Amino acid sequence: MSSVLPVATETAPRRNPAWRKLLRWEVLLALVVLADFLFNARISKYFLDPWTLSDASFNFTERAIVALPMALLIIAGEIDISVGSTMALCSVVMGEVAAAGHGTPLVVLTGIVIGFLAGCFNAVLVTFFRVPSIVATIGTLSLYRGIAYAIVGDGVLKAYKPNFAYFGQGYVVGPISFELVLFGGLAILFAVLLHGTIIGRRIFAIGANPIASRVAGIRVDQYKFWIFATLGLFAGLASVLLTSRLGSTRPSIAMGWELDIITMVILGGISIDGGQGSIMGVVLAALLIGLVTFGLSLLNVPGIVLSIVTGGLLIAVVALSSVLGYSGRRRSR
């Protein structure tokens, strides 16, 4: 790989279309996933056990469920770094509702509604007050996490009813967890929404060129509003799953998850400049991160070192795509 630099202009090196298709981002990711799968199977004879694989899935499903709407948001040209804090806020409020003696349905509903409202608040800041989304959500990142700490302090909330445990610990059939089924269903839903409906086309259009989209009659702000709100709602949903799996709430729950989630999305080939990407890529990236971190923890690598791997993976894969001349990745910001 000599110095073939993809330039911002359209005169990127032309390649044979078949060759290009073979090198599609998703194919590349799938190969890396496969390689890591084989690697994991080699380093541990227990890896191929269905229950081990099931355990491995818990490594990424909650984050991946948030990554789906995050992908939509980034495609639309915005970003939300407050999702981890939103999850903490939802979890804390759920914990308080449970502590007040309410049953599981109300607890779950509260979590999702609080997430939705937090997403709406971000949406108002961005679409109504015109605050750049990265700046607005830096503010709400502290705000939501701060409210979570203000409510609980250094305490723990764990008055959840036993049936609440199903969401994060239950299995649908055999070793196939509820979380995995939910993620699979949502991934298909998002893939259809993004790639098969006019809503999806418009989201791509908004990210590619917001001004042209507005001139073309797309209600850009309305779309952005609802994507932010949906993302908040899904953060609430993920918070239900995570809280249910852990069985307790501390205000530090899901700390730093926003970075993991955004890493999944970017690794999945979604352009940070908006307008490009696919749900398939995000699903593969989620699988990849889940498998890599799980494989390394089989080798007893501590969690903090895994963050080097995640960070390194992000840079290496994106750098590789840049060197190989993927036109998909444009420059700036």
Add this chain to the structure above:
Amino acid sequence: MRETHSARVGLGTRIGRLPHVVGLGLLTLLLLAAVSFAFPPFLEVDNVKSLLDDTALLIMLAVGEMFVLLTRSVDLSVAANAALTGMVVALFNAAHPGAGMLPVIVIAIVMGAVLGAFNGILVWKLRIPSIVVTLGTLSAYRGLVYIVSGGAWVNSGQMSPMFLGLVRVPILGVSVLSWIGFLVAVAAFLFLRFSVSGRNLYAAGNNPNAAAYAGIDVGRMQFLAFVLSGAIAGLAGYLWVARFAVAYTDVASGFELQVIAACVIGGVSITGGVGGVVGVVLGGLFLGIIKNALPVVGISPFWQMAVSGLVITVAVVLNAGARRHEGRRILEESEAGA
């Protein structure tokens, strides 16, 4: 909703008619006056000194971040860079307490600059968006702190008295740490105002296409900004470890967001080309005063994060409102997207 909105915009535009730094300066003074009127102990010498020391670190990092933001990039790795560099110099000092302070400071600055250059080279040569690069290095540098230290803490007992004492030496009643923060700000001001490279940083971020036609290598300017940001973060890493007399994996964890918040409150545009050192210093002071005032005012530690989050959110909304009416929105956006 409508009414509160128009009231907000009204306040925003009124502030907006003044230069941003004047408005922010007045606001900061007002804040300081209000806090010290209600709680005179806030102005006690020890408290002011500690305020300055805390704020000096924030201001230094924010000045470095500003270089990067000016070129339409963002550096999320500054805090991780500071943690890694701080750990390395602490380990170096623990291993060679007799080596004196010069190597420590040189290592801090050079290593910080190298870590920054790594970000910069990826942005410049591989044209990877900076947010992606620094999201990656944020995790990677933080993980490296754990690897170099083996997860152990370096405590004050392992550091030489000089290593710990240097930042505390008072000059004219103010600590060396505060002086370094001040000098970094002054140097950055002079660099941006009077040097060709400094002016080019603005040009590269304000309108990259025009800058390229004017013969400015935009990528190289971004690289330069990352190196400067990294060097400052490295220096701040040593100062941080020395001030708090401990080095561990989670030093300054999440601080990058406060750094960016200080820049934004200080009037630096996230879309590049706009901002100055004076604003950033005021933005840092504003946040620093709030952070130091909350315990004095008697707000429980658990509420402090919520309050400072609220303040940051309101401040950025006011900033956005102030800038909204400068032109028709469509022009603003087309410029931002150019």
